[in-house]
Amino acid sequence: MQYAILCYHDEKVVCAWSREEDEAVMEKLAAINQRLAREGKLGPVARLLPTTAATTLRKDRDPPLVLDGPFAETKEQLLGFYIVEAASLEDVLAIARELGQANPGGAYEIRPVGYFVDGSQAG
């Protein structure tokens, strides 16, 4: 069985960390990641950039609506995620629109990835 561990935290607090504090946390996490990778337990790991850089595609209407800012609706739940390679926001929005046509309703929140490890190679 594979599990996803979704990371939540108060962004204002995390953005208030000094660089040293941030690096200290990332270092401690990296040590655990490396052990998990050696044990063959680690999948991809990603740290998303702050929600100030987020864009949301509401696909519960046609045509879908592009909104600045993060997804902020509590009656919908996180059901999955994609990691895609795209050259620009327009490119990733095009991918999201195509996915949205296949699966209308709800929304996609689009966030740039700031840190990525493919766990299978991290050991």
Next chain:
Amino acid sequence: MTDRSWMSSVLTAARPKAVAALLRYFRDLDLAEEAFQEACLKALATWPRNGPPRDPAAWLIMVARNSGIDHARRSRRHTPLPDDDVSISDLSDQEGPTVERIDAADYRDDILRLMFICCHDELPATQQIALALRIVSGLSVAQIARAFLVSDAAMEQRITRAKARVAKAAQSFETPGPAERARRQAAVAAMIYLVFNEGYSAASVETAEKGALADEAIRLARLLLQLFPAEPEVMGLLALLLLQHARAPARLDANGDAVLLDRQDRKLWRRPLIDEGLALVDKAMRHNRPGPYQVQAAIAALHSRAPTADETDWPQIELLYGALERLAPSPVITLNRAVAVAKTKGPGAALAMIEALSGPLANYFYFHGARGSFLAEAGRNAEAREAFGRAIALARSPAEAAHIRRELDRLSEAGRPAAAIRE
């Protein structure tokens, strides 16, 4: 991370929101700050024992309001407080829907007001920066003094004077209309850029505190973008700061001398800051409402996207500087466009362009530095030496002078073979 640094992160993050709400309540900046300090002390005493509250800002506002009222009574400078202010008086530890409502409705204008107070027209730039760092960011006077390389006492005096001026100015505690909100947002954006430039300035000595100012400006820009998440110019401002700050690790060499953009080791640039900046530029552009911060961010983005200096998209940069000249005409921007023109059309074209600037920029260090470089590139070494000489006379720091001296050295080295032939 230790408990202590976790707590300080939470208090730092909650500060603008809490002090802003307390300012609206007390209508007195000193009282709001003192009350917030007292609430922080209570938090340090109780949170480790009882665990942190779910909404630290709401907790701090409630505790600060109570201690602030006590304080006002004790000091007998009590003026009738607006106790009909439902949005604050209903706060309790049991966070209910009231808190959510305050969050959405009032905090934005409160925080904007707190930031806007620091942008008072009559305050010189240095006082605006000092006041913002003290009031909004909550840095200590000693920290700010170190960043400005002045004594604690001098900085204390500067901040006290700035506060007195701000207190005298009439402040509106009414909810601002859209036009007033836009005006405040623009003034605050300019103030944040001043804070950043103070941290980034090559004119002053590089210290850890200087770097901290740039981080602080980025934090303030994030805060402004949270207040106005769909405002392309605010996206542009944050993007600009992130993209410029990403280069910080490559800006100085081992001797502490400045390294120009085209000679920087691009591997040292901080990738996550660049990625976030590029994402924000993309987002801002989608709005089709260009402004000076967006255009400057777009220029910084082109530098960030070039894998090497030689691969820089100079024609596009020249076009963007042209756009910037139309949006915000200034001889300094024309000078920057000339640098791009020198790359695309050669030094002759750049020299022709900046001829008209020799009057307005006669005392501008970078004008003579750039002119010297164009002349050197055109092979007019004697004139180049003269221009560099003028630049050295105008240098505001040993680092700037040292940089020009290296240009002069390069000129002599290049000139040597020619001289040898003549002999």
